[in-house]
Amino acid sequence: MNSKKGYSLEHRKYLRRIRVRQRTILVLQILLLISVFALWEIAAAYGWINQFITSKPSRAWTAAVNLFNRGELWRHLGYTIGETVLGFTVGTMAGIVIAAALWWSDFISRILDPYIVILNSVPKVALGPIFIVWLGTGLKAVVAMAVATSIIVTIMVVHNGFKNIDPNKIKLMRTFGASRLQIFTKVVIPASVPTMISALKVSVGLSLVGTIVGEFLGSKAGLGYLIVYGGQIFNMSLVMAAVIMLSVVSALLYYLVVLLERKIVRYNR
Amino acid sequence: MAKLVIKNVSLKYHTVEDEIEALRDFNLEVEPREFISIVGPSGCGKSTLLSLIAGLMKPTTGSIILDGSPITGTTQKIGYMLQQDYLFEWRTILDNALLGLEVMRRKTDESVAQVKQMLKDYGLSGFEHSYPHQLSGGMRQRVALIRTLATEPDLLLLDEPFSALDYQTRLAVGEDVCRILCQHQKTVIMVTHDIAEAISMADRVIVLTSRPGRVKSEHVIDFGPEYNHSSPLKRRESPRFREYFAAIWKELNSSEQ
Numbered sequence: 055m056n057s058k059k060g061y062s063l064e065h066r067k068y069l070r071r072i073r074v075r076q077r078t079i080l081v082l083q084i085l086l087l088i089s090v091f092a093l094w095e096i097a098a099a100y101g102w103i104n105q106f107i108t109s110k111p112s113r114a115w116t117a118a119v120n121l122f123n124r125g126e127l128w129r130h131l132g133y134t135i136g137e138t139v140l141g142f143t144v145g146t147m148a149g150i151v152i153a154a155a156l157w158w159s160d161f162i163s164r165i166l167d168p169y170i171v172i173l174n175s176v177p178k179v180a181l182g183p184i185f186i187v188w189l190g191t192g193l194k195a196v197v198a199m200a201v202a203t204s205i206i207v208t209i210m211v212v213h214n215g216f217k218n219i220d221p222n223k224i225k226l227m228r229t230f231g232a233s234r235l236q237i238f239t240k241v242v243i244p245a246s247v248p249t250m251i252s253a254l255k256v257s258v259g260l261s262l263v264g265t266i267v268g269e270f271l272g273s274k275a276g277l278g279y280l281i282v283y284g285g286q287i288f289n290m291s292l293v294m295a296a297v298i299m300l301s302v303v304s305a306l307l308y309y310l311v312v313l314l315e316r317k318i319v320r321y322n323r
Numbered sequence: 324m325a326k327l328v329i330k331n332v333s334l335k336y337h338t339v340e341d342e343i344e345a346l347r348d349f350n351l352e353v354e355p356r357e358f359i360s361i362v363g364p365s366g367c368g369k370s371t372l373l374s375l376i377a378g379l380m381k382p383t384t385g386s387i388i389l390d391g392s393p394i395t396g397t398t399q400k401i402g403y404m405l406q407q408d409y410l411f412e413w414r415t416i417l418d419n420a421l422l423g424l425e426v427m428r429r430k431t432d433e434s435v436a437q438v439k440q441m442l443k444d445y446g447l448s449g450f451e452h453s454y455p456h457q458l459s460g461g462m463r464q465r466v467a468l469i470r471t472l473a474t475e476p477d478l479l480l481l482d483e484p485f486s487a488l489d490y491q492t493r494l495a496v497g498e499d500v501c502r503i504l505c506q507h508q509k510t511v512i513m514v515t516h517d518i519a520e521a522i523s524m525a526d527r528v529i530v531l532t533s534r535p536g537r538v539k540s541e542h543v544i545d546f547g548p549e550y551n552h553s554s555p556l557k558r559r560e561s562p563r564f565r566e567y568f569a570a571i572w573k574e575l576n577s578s579e580q
């Protein structure tokens with residue numbers, strides 16, 4: 055709030071030290087990434103590692119460019135991102151609705167509790183064949199996989215957030231004669247926004263996992279498909295290109311949630 | 324007619340481990356516009372009593388009668404201020420102050436204007452659009468009071484309303500609250516563990532026994548004509564203040580044993 059001029063010399067020095075430190079960290083992070091790729095390229099070029107099984111960045115790049123030239127790059131990326139976002143949206147919305155139902159009736163929540171715990175620890179990949187039989191290979195089964203992978207965690211985290219709201223806030227609402235629905239919309243939901251966002255951060259990653267697994271098991275498009283396909287024809291450059299793109303996609307999706315968080319949580323800063 | 328009659332009220336809490344009798348045969352009558360302070364050892368059932376009056380729970384036995392009719396649930400005639408302000412951190416100060424009206428579906432342009440005026444009157448102008456974390460403890464407590472007063476209750480229940488504040492702020496907010504409540508001519512029941520606070524604000528101080536809580540004694544507070552309309556701080560200077568203090572202190576201490 056103060057203008058810069060208002061600060062003392064020591065304070066300005068202190069601020070500058072912090073800025074320099076942050077910039078150094080960023081530069082080193084970028085350098086680290088570049089060196090890993092450079093080392094990989096050099097090691098492959100000098101034959102320290104076997105190019106045939108490790109590929110190298112320049113060939114991965116070529117593989118990506120080839121995909122682009124054949125007009126397939128956007129299709130694969132689009133499928134993976136679309137399926138993830140769809141799975142994530144459906145999973146989050148359904149998860150929140152289920153968590154709300156569990157909050158509404160403690161009795162039902164007690165009944166279902168052990169089953170939710172068990173479902174959480176079942177590896178969702180085991181459900182893949184079932185989805186494929188039910189929904190056929192392709193988009194529907196992949197989205198179902200993404201939902202299955204992310205929804206349980208959303209239910210557990212959000213329900214826990216709902217339960218942990220200060221009972222005095224609810225008491226306050228009751229002193230005004232609030233109905234249960236009013237308590238839910240005016241206290242439980244807004245008080246749980248931070249919890250819901252931290253659930254989103256986890257579930258966006260899990261949805262991506264589900265999508266890739268779904269694409270592994272049965273699909274004709276998407277990064278997961280590219281990875282499996284590249285592996286089968288022993289085209290490691292294609293596999294590496296797809297894996298690198300996958301990392302970028304996951305970073306982007308996570309960043310989207312962070313943006314959303316900044317937009318929604320205006321108070322408290 | 325008495326504003327509030329509490330007749331033979333008792334309350335038991337049931338938990339898996341135990342059965343706790345919080346109140347037993349509790350009797351009290353409160354006159355209109357009276358300011359009652361209730362003091363008692365901690366855990367003697369003071370908060371329980373307020374929750375019963377507010378209609379948040381039903382007594383195990385006995386009845387509570389407000390303006391001639393028994394209390395069966397929460398009513399808009401009663402305002403309840405809890406031990407802490409419990410302002411919602413995601414709402415602005417104005418929206419926090421409007422919470423009660425909103426829940427009761429009584430939020431109109433008129434009532435909003437009224438609340439804005441109250442915020443101004445009680446030294447919160449310019450903070451309407453701030454968030455709670457930007458306010459001091461004393462200011463937050465005033466917002467909580469406005470939130471309660473906005474719904475225009477005629478019986479106010481205050482549960483240790485200043486206990487979260489430091490001593491200085493507590494005295495200052497006590498002054499404010501007393502002035503505001505006198506202005507509005509409300510009937511007030513205030514629970515506190517601060518004997519001095521109880522005496523300085525109330526017309527009558529009720530001392531409770533330890534659990535199960537019952538009325539142990541009553542002290543009508545009368546500082547004489549010169550202090551009748553003075554502020555709590557002023558009343559603390561009265562010579563009678565110390566007498567009341569000593570008497571109530573002794574009773575509280577003997578009940579602890």
Ligand SMILES: Nc1ncnc2c1ncn2[C@@H]1O[C@H](COP(=O)(O)OP(=O)(O)O)[C@@H](O)[C@H]1O
Pocket residue numbers: 336337338343345363364365366367368369370371372534
């Ligand atoms: N929900 C509850 N369940 C069980 N026991 C309770 C509950 N609330 C309060 N009690 C018990 O009842 C007694 C009175 O509580 P309370 O009215 O909060 O006392 P005070 O406000 O005077 O400190 C205490 O011993 C407390 O432990």
Ligand SMILES: [Mg+2]
Pocket residue numbers: 369370371482
């Ligand atoms: Mg209490």
